[in-house]
Amino acid sequence: MKAFDLEQVRKDFPILSRAVNGKPLVYLDNAATAQKPACVIQALTNYYEHYNANIHRGIHTLSEEATSAYEAVRESIRDFIAAPCLRSVIFTRNATEAVNLVAHSWGRTNILPGDEIVLSAMEHHSNLVPWQLLASERGAKLVYLELTESGEIDLQQAASVIGARTKLVAVTMMSNVLGTIVPVAELAKLAHAAGALVLVDGAQGVPHLKTSVTELDCDFLVFSLHKMLGPTGVGVLWGRPELLEAMPPFLSGGDMIGSVWRDRVKFNELPYKFEAGTPNIADVIASGAAIDYLNRLGMDNVRAHEIELTKYALNRMKELDDALVYGPLDANKRGGVISFNFADVHPHDIGQILNESGIAIRAGHHCCQPLMRDLKVAGTARASFYIYNTKDEIDQFLEALQEADKVMGHVACR
Amino acid sequence: MKAFDLEQVRKDFPILSRAVNGKPLVYLDNAATAQKPACVIQALTNYYEHYNANIHRGIHTLSEEATSAYEAVRESIRDFIAAPCLRSVIFTRNATEAVNLVAHSWGRTNILPGDEIVLSAMEHHSNLVPWQLLASERGAKLVYLELTESGEIDLQQAASVIGARTKLVAVTMMSNVLGTIVPVAELAKLAHAAGALVLVDGAQGVPHLKTSVTELDCDFLVFSLHKMLGPTGVGVLWGRPELLEAMPPFLSGGDMIGSVWRDRVKFNELPYKFEAGTPNIADVIASGAAIDYLNRLGMDNVRAHEIELTKYALNRMKELDDALVYGPLDANKRGGVISFNFADVHPHDIGQILNESGIAIRAGHHCCQPLMRDLKVAGTARASFYIYNTKDEIDQFLEALQEADKVMGHVACR
Amino acid sequence: MSLADDLYRETILDHYHHPRNQGALEDATVKTEGVNPLCGDEVTLYLKVDSDAISDIKLEAHGCSINMASGSMMSEAVLGQSLEQAMSVAGVFKNMMLGGSQETALPEELEDLEALQGVRKYPVRIKCALLPWNTLLEAIETSRAKGEDHQE
Amino acid sequence: MSLADDLYRETILDHYHHPRNQGALEDATVKTEGVNPLCGDEVTLYLKVDSDAISDIKLEAHGCSINMASGSMMSEAVLGQSLEQAMSVAGVFKNMMLGGSQETALPEELEDLEALQGVRKYPVRIKCALLPWNTLLEAIETSRAKGEDHQE
Numbered sequence A, B: 001m002k003a004f005d006l007e008q009v010r011k012d013f014p015i016l017s018r019a020v021n022g023k024p025l026v027y028l029d030n031a032a033t034a035q036k037p038a039c040v041i042q043a044l045t046n047y048y049e050h051y052n053a054n055i056h057r058g059i060h061t062l063s064e065e066a067t068s069a070y071e072a073v074r075e076s077i078r079d080f081i082a083a084p085c086l087r088s089v090i091f092t093r094n095a096t097e098a099v100n101l102v103a104h105s106w107g108r109t110n111i112l113p114g115d116e117i118v119l120s121a122m123e124h125h126s127n128l129v130p131w132q133l134l135a136s137e138r139g140a141k142l143v144y145l146e147l148t149e150s151g152e153i154d155l156q157q158a159a160s161v162i163g164a165r166t167k168l169v170a171v172t173m174m175s176n177v178l179g180t181i182v183p184v185a186e187l188a189k190l191a192h193a194a195g196a197l198v199l200v201d202g203a204q205g206v207p208h209l210k211t212s213v214t215e216l217d218c219d220f221l222v223f224s225l226h227k228m229l230g231p232t233g234v235g236v237l238w239g240r241p242e243l244l245e246a247m248p249p250f251l252s253g254g255d256m257i258g259s260v261w262r263d264r265v266k267f268n269e270l271p272y273k274f275e276a277g278t279p280n281i282a283d284v285i286a287s288g289a290a291i292d293y294l295n296r297l298g299m300d301n302v303r304a305h306e307i308e309l310t311k312y313a314l315n316r317m318k319e320l321d322d323a324l325v326y327g328p329l330d331a332n333k334r335g336g337v338i339s340f341n342f343a344d345v346h347p348h349d350i351g352q353i354l355n356e357s358g359i360a361i362r363a364g365h366h367c368c369q370p371l372m373r374d375l376k377v378a379g380t381a382r383a384s385f386y387i388y389n390t391k392d393e394i395d396q397f398l399e400a401l402q403e404a405d406k407v408m409g410h411v412a413c414r
Numbered sequence C, D: 001m002s003l004a005d006d007l008y009r010e011t012i013l014d015h016y017h018h019p020r021n022q023g024a025l026e027d028a029t030v031k032t033e034g035v036n037p038l039c040g041d042e043v044t045l046y047l048k049v050d051s052d053a054i055s056d057i058k059l060e061a062h063g064c065s066i067n068m069a070s071g072s073m074m075s076e077a078v079l080g081q082s083l084e085q086a087m088s089v090a091g092v093f094k095n096m097m098l099g100g101s102q103e104t105a106l107p108e109e110l111e112d113l114e115a116l117q118g119v120r121k122y123p124v125r126i127k128c129a130l131l132p133w134n135t136l137l138e139a140i141e142t143s144r145a146k147g148e149d150h151q152e
């Protein structure tokens, strides 16, 4: 029984009829960015062809239409992450900017010398470097949650690390390398008991797992729309309203002000306080179409489809001699991201050879260099799935992997 | 003699065939944001339908294509502003973010207590509030260039204000309220003689005036693509490379790093050092189509068309009893932006009534509250022109203005 | 419907051209400023509160027709009312403006305010109509807080 | 053309599987690290410079086939050369990789390097091929700067 009509879904994505090197595109680089359904592209075209205008301060029809479409997406996002109130949904460029916003605005007013910021060992650079810079500026310290053999959070070690000095626990919801789903609510319990806040990097989690900020019990959540069928250029910061109210603005300029004099300023209310300058209006509006599309499929179905693909892929990977798969082996504990190394073939070469068969995977450090060091590799190859991927594509992927070994001179058998 | 084929240009903009309140749209809100030609919309669609992928670290075909299209636009921008080198062109979300980047990264490492930052009295909040916050944080002082009766920079007063304490002169290239074109090169001479740097807010200037950073002789230039036929969500910071090299990064995370360890980081080289996280890939690529379009028209022709429209509009405005037009009266000294007040009708009411005839103008403080205070008004109505506007549209605008007076009970004649 | 029917009805233009209770109030017990950050419109509201009732009210308003008319009507509607009653009128008005599209029938003494219903079709202008009322609510709150201070 | 013709030619695979001059150099006079920020590939280059010539060279490389092969070929091409000559070889190589699409004919002793020409069709991989060479140029610069220090 199919959770949704996969054939129909594939038809919704124009790019899937493209050929690469004479072969149909097999797009397995979804953790980097997702493809876009026609309705999202159409939302952009429709905006630019019919009601493109600057928002919030306009009195003419185009501006009113654009403003209400933009603000309606804020409501869609609020619903999508089950957030209690609207004014705590802030649009940014991407997840990275959202983390930086918190690090600058909350961090620089709250982190003191000696404080500790707890990260997991598998954080993406975007949820790591901003905290490094904050820590070094404020004399605070980064402390790491270590991973178990299978690449999971060790809650016991976490309990020993999160304590009175902890001011913030900043963790990914799902690893973009290992696929690991992090027990955020458990970590939040530890953090809150210690009086610390929790920031969740939902860049991988929100696109693939049904998300509720209340259930995660987090204080901040960041994510990027481009990884969930939306256009490039839109991220979201959600924060507890009382925290956001108390935080100073980050970027300043037009739209985020209440009144401006030559020598002083009164800021606008939330969410505008954090949205300076002309926003990415078109892409926010088109993000609404992406959210609607995911809602139509149902996030439970999205997850079910990915578990099925992941299970299948993990099983088939076992057939390969000499393939090393990282992360939890139970598809229920992980997202549809499979990082691996194969037969001593460098991930770049794997990526290159797969591309020859029209298969797009990613190769490298995946913006997780500290994790790579822990795994004692320079990089991994990574295949990642989304709603339009099929088992047939996974078969093609496996076939091409064996071809790669052949091209490189049968390293697996040397 | 027409500089370009206006009829053809109008056909290139799909939105211009839209009706508003049963009348053909007359879009005179170009200073807020410009409309987009079909080629820009097509560039977006083409990207999403054929080669959408995350850039810079991908080895597969889509990623290579996206990367080279993205980087090619950096070259187009470099050429468009006649910048000597490529690595000093940084993509941001908008002009506002670009100003903030400089205020945070350069400002917080260079501005000391007692230093002075010189602004003009007509700066947009986006080139004002970031300096206010910087100044108050660092104990520095804002100093203002006052305007003459006709809303122009007073170079004599400027010479008396720019001095040994000046660290930065941050001025608009063209006022978004008065239309005033600022003599940037003259101010730069004063600033550089005093050992200060010059940041130019090109949000209004770059879309309408042929621009060369060498001729402006500035140290930083910021602008927004959405005001020059490009999509929303893309801004540019250009800076002298030696300044950018010396500046610490602003936003941190993926893509802006060289190497990352658990406790330290080495940053990537320019321009990547300042582009953290997944960029707004699609919109940067589509911005290239906007630049190409402007280049095809020729910026000299764009300027000539706007001078012609502005001259015509200023002349026709004289027919109105009781209309007060702000800014220089000589169309050669100003851009195609006409701010005015009319017959004691509040700008909002003017805007509303014009909208009834399908005419889109802007009403309010235009993100220039300090200038409004200087002008002793709560706001102005503003009509602003671009390449697709016609004299016929200006006639309709004038007619609707007279209608507005009628609707409001002939305030002009009371 | 034309703009003149919806927005610029006669009642509104009358209040706009001849706003009631304009100016400063020398012996005000509360003075509150309101601003619409989107357009910069400002209003300064003066209340004279005597034994929990509004014994005098004045406004210094710089705004559009809707803003001015709404403030002028408001000043008439709440002058002489108890703070309690004034708050309830403000509630009725805000409900009318922010509620659905149905026409709301107001009590006779608030009839003038009905003229502002047309504004609901112009979302951006709703804020203009609400500014004086939100400022009133803030003023009442301030007045009450002061009262409590005195009792302590 | 197939991938095997362009990228994974026999010469390249040979250097990849049997990289020359791998390891650390105990008595190196310069040690330089290079990294490709896009993929994280790293190379550590050891030079022993005697009277302005490379008397020994070794690499510790962790990278893809192109990176490894390029480094291996480089070590053979510059071993025993004067710093001047090594820089000129690096220049020839970089020109070949970054120049237009024309096939470049290299002098006989650099023949192996010609195998890397196919990489030009894969822009992302050009950086892989250049990493060892850019590291070499940096090492030479460092070595010369040191030499000047000594002369002072």
Ligand SMILES: Cc1ncc(COP(=O)(O)O)c(C=O)c1O
Binding pocket: A254, A276, A277, A278, A279, B031, B032, B094, B095, B096, B097, B124, B126, B127, B172, B174, B175, B176, B201, B203, B204, B224, B235, B367
């Ligand atoms: C003179 C001026 N500066 C800065 C800006 C800010 O541009 P953006 O909102 O695209 O950041 C604008 C546009 O509103 C402007 O007109």
Ligand SMILES: Cc1ncc(COP(=O)(O)O)c(C=O)c1O
Binding pocket: A031, A032, A094, A095, A096, A097, A124, A126, A127, A172, A174, A175, A176, A201, A203, A204, A224, A235, A367, B254, B276, B277, B278, B279
């Ligand atoms: C786990 C994780 N965090 C953060 C990011 C950063 O997202 P963006 O580049 O959209 O800011 C990514 C995506 O690369 C990611 O996978």
